Amino acid sequence: MSAFQPVELHHASRLINHGPTVLVTAAHHGHRNIMAAAWSMPVEFTPPRIAVVVDKSTFTRELITGGGGFALCIPGANAIDLTYAVGSCSGREMDKFAHFGVTSTNAPVLGMPVIEQGCAAWLECRWLPEAHTEDAYDTFFGEVVAAAADPRIFSEGHWHFSHDNADLHTIHHLGAGKFVIAGNQIAAKALDPA
Amino acid sequence: MSAFQPVELHHASRLINHGPTVLVTAAHHGHRNIMAAAWSMPVEFTPPRIAVVVDKSTFTRELITGGGGFALCIPGANAIDLTYAVGSCSGREMDKFAHFGVTSTNAPVLGMPVIEQGCAAWLECRWLPEAHTEDAYDTFFGEVVAAAADPRIFSEGHWHFSHDNADLHTIHHLGAGKFVIAGNQIAAKALDPA
Numbered sequence: 001m002s003a004f005q006p007v008e009l010h011h012a013s014r015l016i017n018h019g020p021t022v023l024v025t026a027a028h029h030g031h032r033n034i035m036a037a038a039w040s041m042p043v044e045f046t047p048p049r050i051a052v053v054v055d056k057s058t059f060t061r062e063l064i065t066g067g068g069g070f071a072l073c074i075p076g077a078n079a080i081d082l083t084y085a086v087g088s089c090s091g092r093e094m095d096k097f098a099h100f101g102v103t104s105t106n107a108p109v110l111g112m113p114v115i116e117q118g119c120a121a122w123l124e125c126r127w128l129p130e131a132h133t134e135d136a137y138d139t140f141f142g143e144v145v146a147a148a149a150d151p152r153i154f155s156e157g158h159w160h161f162s163h164d165n166a167d168l169h170t171i172h173h174l175g176a177g178k179f180v181i182a183g184n185q186i187a188a189k190a191l192d193p194a
Numbered sequence: 195m196s197a198f199q200p201v202e203l204h205h206a207s208r209l210i211n212h213g214p215t216v217l218v219t220a221a222h223h224g225h226r227n228i229m230a231a232a233w234s235m236p237v238e239f240t241p242p243r244i245a246v247v248v249d250k251s252t253f254t255r256e257l258i259t260g261g262g263g264f265a266l267c268i269p270g271a272n273a274i275d276l277t278y279a280v281g282s283c284s285g286r287e288m289d290k291f292a293h294f295g296v297t298s299t300n301a302p303v304l305g306m307p308v309i310e311q312g313c314a315a316w317l318e319c320r321w322l323p324e325a326h327t328e329d330a331y332d333t334f335f336g337e338v339v340a341a342a343a344d345p346r347i348f349s350e351g352h353w354h355f356s357h358d359n360a361d362l363h364t365i366h367h368l369g370a371g372k373f374v375i376a377g378n379q380i381a382a383k384a385l386d387p388a
Contacts, residue, residue, distance in 0.1 A: 013369075014368065014369045017232050017233075017367060017368060017369050018213060018215070018232065018366035018367055018368050018373075018374055019212060019213010019214060019215075019232070019235075019366050020213060021212070021213075038211050038212065038213070038235075038236075039211075039235040039236050039237065040235060041213075041232075041233040041234060041235045041245070041247065042232075042233050042247070043233065043247050043331040043332060043333055044331065044332070049331065051235070051245065051331065051333060053235065053236070053237050080380060080382050081382050081383050081384075081385045082385060083382070084382030084385075085382075085384070085385040098388070099387050099388065100385065100387060100388055101387075101388025102388075130326075130327070132324075132326070133324070133327055133333075137237040137238065137243065137245065137335060138237060138238070139237055139245060139327075139333075141331060158368070158369070158370075158372075159368045159369075159372070159374070161374055169374075170374075172212035172213050172366070172376055173211060173212055174208065174211060174212050174352070174353045174379070175207075175208045175211050175352070175353075176352075177381055177382040178352075178353070178379060178380070178381050178382075179212075179379070179380050179381075179382065180212055180353070180355055180363075180364075180376040180377060180378060180379050180380075181376070181377065181378040181380065182366055182374040182375070182376055183374060183375065183377060183378065184374060184375040184377065185368070185372060185373070185374050186274060186372070186373050186374075186375065187371055187372050187373075188274050188275050188277070188278030188279075188371040188372075188373065189275050190275075190279070191275045191276060191278075191279040191294065193293050193294060193295075194292070194293065194294055194295025194296075
């Protein structure tokens with residue numbers, strides 16, 4: 001594992017621009033949790049804001065509204081099994097960090113637990129309360145207050161997918177425990193009119 | 195191009211569960227448009243609902259609010275250049291369908307223009323007006339009223355990424371015209387506790 005490096009906030013949206021499945025972490029009053037979420041997206045570059053769907057049944061939802069924040073951690077290809085595992089049990093019944101041997105550190109602004117082991121990047125977010133969309137669509141909004149990435153795959157505001165960092169290639173949940181892995185980075189070419 | 199087949203509505207969320215970049219199409223009063231959007235996600239399985247970020251400056255936003263609907267079309271790997279091209283110009287200045295030679299058909303419920311050529315699937319959506327989130331976060335919600343997919347890559351409610359359908363593998367925008375392509379489909383394995 002390389003040491004994570006800070007990501008400038010105006011580049012934070014790029015960390016999830018391509019739709020990776022993420023691990024949502026949160027902590028409050030001595031409790032902490034990890035859940036998997038395929039449903040997240042940026043909504044604004046500056047200030048960097050994101051949306052994520054957190055079901056009403058989840059323990060994480062209680063921690064977010066109690067603690068006022070959360071983090072999105074972006075698992076790499078080697079963390080597929082972990083991602084599916086934490087998405088298939090409830091933090092009400094166990095401390096998933098301890099149960100699955102996941103090490104976390106405290107992010108710098110809100111102290112949210114973030115995972116670097118097996119992950120490509122993380123975004124620490126302040127909860128932006130929106131009672132109606134949380135109720136009607138389970139959609140939570142957050143403002144990114146800190147972000148960091150493994151410089152082997154994200155540096156100077158850009159992703160660099162290559163054969164050398166295949167363990168950090170992002171994973172994208174198709175449903176029912178099946179994932180596709182992102183790779184084969186390509187630049188678009190200018191297109192002539194028909 | 196294979197003939198698209200209908201996708202059952204309770205499977206529609208799976209079409210964008212893995213975060214592909216999409217083409218948002220809309221039409222109203224004889225005008226139509228295509229824009230690219232990296233920022234979309236499902237928000238509910240049943241009824242199938244999605245969220246997509248549509249900037250206030252876009253022509254598509256006028257068409258959605260005027261026409262009451264939109265569609266998300268999911269471009270395959272061969273459509274990277276088209277996706278970037280339609281995301282880099284405005285429909286106020288041209289009919290992008292004509293300009294880039296894109297053929298569309300009318301989706302069955304609302305008549306939204308959907309693209310099958312070069313695409314893996316589409317979802318036709320009824321606009322769910324949410325003035326606050328549209329204003330504060332540029333976030334639009336929609337309910338999927340029809341969906342279809344190319345059975346070479348999506349059938350019976352499941353994606354099937356393989357070497358044989360590489361042209362339909364979904365594309366995921368990293369930013370600034372750089373994309374990663376999804377591939378290498380893998381099933382998660384059960385994980386023992388630490």
